[in-house]
Amino acid sequence: MCGIAGIVDFSGNEVKKLQLKAMCDTMSHRGPDNEGIYLSGSKVKAGLGHRRLSIIDLSEAGHQPMSNEDGKIWITLSGEIYNFQALRAALEKKGHRFKSYTDVEVVLHLYEDKGEDAIRDLWGMFAFAIWDENRQKLILGRDRIGKKPLLYSWANNKIVFASEFKALLKHPDINRDIDFQALHHYLTYLCIPAPLTAFRNIKKLPPASIIVCQNGKLELKKYWEPDFFKKIKITEDEAVTQLNALLEDAVKIRLTSDVPLGVLLSGGIDSACVTAFASRLKGKGVRTFSAGFKEDEFNELPYAGLTARDFATNHTQDYVEANDIEVLPKLVEHYGEPFGDSSALPTYYICKLAGQSVKVALNGDGGDEVFGGYRRYWANYLAENFMPLANFINRSPMRMLVNIFPDKPSGPNSTCNIRRFLDAAKLDRPCRYMRWIGFFSEDFKREIYTKDFNNKTNDFDSNILLKDLFLKAEGLDAIDAALYVDTMFGLQNDLVVKMDIASMANSLETRSPLLDHRLVEFSASLASKFKVRNNSLKYIFKKSLNGLVSDRILKRPKKGFAVPVDEWFRGCLKDYLVDIILSDRAFDRGYFNPDKLNRIAHLHMEGKENYGQHLWGLLMLELWHRRFIDA
Numbered sequence: 001m002c003g004i005a006g007i008v009d010f011s012g013n014e015v016k017k018l019q020l021k022a023m024c025d026t027m028s029h030r031g032p033d034n035e036g037i038y039l040s041g042s043k044v045k046a047g048l049g050h051r052r053l054s055i056i057d058l059s060e061a062g063h064q065p066m067s068n069e070d071g072k073i074w075i076t077l078s079g080e081i082y083n084f085q086a087l088r089a090a091l092e093k094k095g096h097r098f099k100s101y102t103d104v105e106v107v108l109h110l111y112e113d114k115g116e117d118a119i120r121d122l123w124g125m126f127a128f129a130i131w132d133e134n135r136q137k138l139i140l141g142r143d144r145i146g147k148k149p150l151l152y153s154w155a156n157n158k159i160v161f162a163s164e165f166k167a168l169l170k171h172p173d174i175n176r177d178i179d180f181q182a183l184h185h186y187l188t189y190l191c192i193p194a195p196l197t198a199f200r201n202i203k204k205l206p207p208a209s210i211i212v213c214q215n216g217k218l219e220l221k222k223y224w225e226p227d228f229f230k231k232i233k234i235t236e237d238e239a240v241t242q243l244n245a246l247l248e249d250a251v252k253i254r255l256t257s258d259v260p261l262g263v264l265l266s267g268g269i270d271s272a273c274v275t276a277f278a279s280r281l282k283g284k285g286v287r288t289f290s291a292g293f294k295e296d297e298f299n300e301l302p303y304a305g306l307t308a309r310d311f312a313t314n315h316t317q318d319y320v321e322a323n324d325i326e327v328l329p330k331l332v333e334h335y336g337e338p339f340g341d342s343s344a345l346p347t348y349y350i351c352k353l354a355g356q357s358v359k360v361a362l363n364g365d366g367g368d369e370v371f372g373g374y375r376r377y378w379a380n381y382l383a384e385n386f387m388p389l390a391n392f393i394n395r396s397p398m399r400m401l402v403n404i405f406p407d408k409p410s411g412p413n414s415t416c417n418i419r420r421f422l423d424a425a426k427l428d429r430p431c432r433y434m435r436w437i438g439f440f441s442e443d444f445k446r447e448i449y450t451k452d453f454n455n456k457t458n459d460f461d462s463n464i465l466l467k468d469l470f471l472k473a474e475g476l477d478a479i480d481a482a483l484y485v486d487t488m489f490g491l492q493n494d495l496v497v498k499m500d501i502a503s504m505a506n507s508l509e510t511r512s513p514l515l516d517h518r519l520v521e522f523s524a525s526l527a528s529k530f531k532v533r534n535n536s537l538k539y540i541f542k543k544s545l546n547g548l549v550s551d552r553i554l555k556r557p558k559k560g561f562a563v564p565v566d567e568w569f570r571g572c573l574k575d576y577l578v579d580i581i582l583s584d585r586a587f588d589r590g591y592f593n594p595d596k597l598n599r600i601a602h603l604h605m606e607g608k609e610n611y612g613q614h615l616w617g618l619l620m621l622e623l624w625h626r627r628f629i630d631a
Helices: 017-025 084-093 103-121 180-189 236-253 269-282 301-310 322-335 344-355 367-371 375-385 387-395 397-404 415-425 429-437 442-448 451-457 463-472 478-504 517-525 539-544 565-570 574-581 594-605 612-629
Strands: 002-009 034-039 045-052 073-081 124-132 137-142 151-155 158-162 209-214 217-222 261-264 287-293 314-320 360-362 509-511
Touching (some): 045 073, 045 124, 180 442, 180 451, 236 269, 261 269, 261 344, 269 539, 287 344, 301 314, 314 344, 322 344, 322 478, 322 612, 367 478, 367 517, 375 429, 375 478, 429 463, 478 517, 565 574, 574 612
Parallel strands (some): 261 360, 360 509
Antiparallel strands (some): 034 045, 137 209, 209 217
């Protein structure tokens, strides 16, 4: 796990070593163990930089950037290639010789053997840059799910790239002009979808993609996508057997490490699954780490403790409290653009806790998106199959009765969720799904924007992003269509981004067995009844864990890594919120109508409405401006 950076100037202008070093220095947390820089002397000037977090082969032989035998092909790579040993054995049979035991050198030789198609053979999480001196060609690549980030800026026949925004912004040619389209989408999703970023001149390399730069031209190519249309014929017992084998192998290959390793343990099924297989493979005493809240409704620590005791792990836990938001400016610094998922806060603290004892930690990320763990999947099915009933209720006195009952802030059976379902059931797939996963709707945004910001964003519609994905999913049933959209959108733009930044800010490498691409492909190939059945979420996944994970965990209602921001913004953080998002400084940016925003904030603080997540998103937006734009 590392940080990478580079500059390639096809006009032949010199790439300065000090410039590359300054970029790499901003990412010392991603690679505190070592630094390396390579500069080419060819007609096209190229420079690669690397910050190393040593995990596999701790010797100097693993130093990056790394070259092949004749020094004509160079690589800088962040991440881990989990099948590198099998790939190495196959390459050695072909005559390739290795000087280290690293996965990085395997990628280098695989490129020699297969060129750009080498990326299709890689299993893992990675972002890399390969400079091919012979062909005067740069290849940038990113893993299938997008677990490792790669940002770039292409202008004036030159490409500058890095793992983080701070590194790119160290380059004098990259300005901080804001992309208003990106901010418009951010308010809906509380994250900025690739390839956009908050900066107009910086883009994200999308997951499962490569960029090829040659002869002053840039070409973007996609190399993978899960196929939900091609279904396999399989019995339930066969599915359980195959899934168990895949789960065990996904955990096994992620246990390879030359440094201490642990597991991030929540109170849910997914991390319990990873802990179970890690304990089966390594025995008792696996290090586990948990973070929770003192607010009982949000606290998962008792359930994490159950799993820890079941598998006799060496367990460490801690609490996240409201005053822990003092770390928010630091989080903003690391994310580099607005990121409004409030669970980034506890994720940061659990990674900090783990990073004090280990350098590598497995987690349970992705189980809900891969196997069908969100209630909205079942709601999507009900909405499509019982739409006439929902429409009847909406037109009947029963709907008036639903409107009379007061809202509760959370819970699967709360009145607000019933109302939300009935409102969404009458819509088409994209609009319905937007109601369930979105925050500020298009109408809501237009209502709170100033006239000037409305004019700047009139041409943008955040709904289009989901509409395009649902169009590609046309022909799938309601459950598989939603799973496809979550895999290609929410998972890639929110979940993996959150974990990468939170972990690397603490110099911790995190690995996600449930996002193994073989598991993603296998689940996609199963009929949706294996994933969601009669309101039973993650059906086949839970069935495969029977006898391995306690029923107390398997059968408990899903809670997720929720943060009590609703309560915090009505209590101890009320003044802090007002001082930031309702300040003259914030309103002077010209985005929001002061009267409208004041009304929303006070409706929440007075307990009349629940806008906690919306307000958190606005808070992170303003803190980002203060760090990256005002500065």
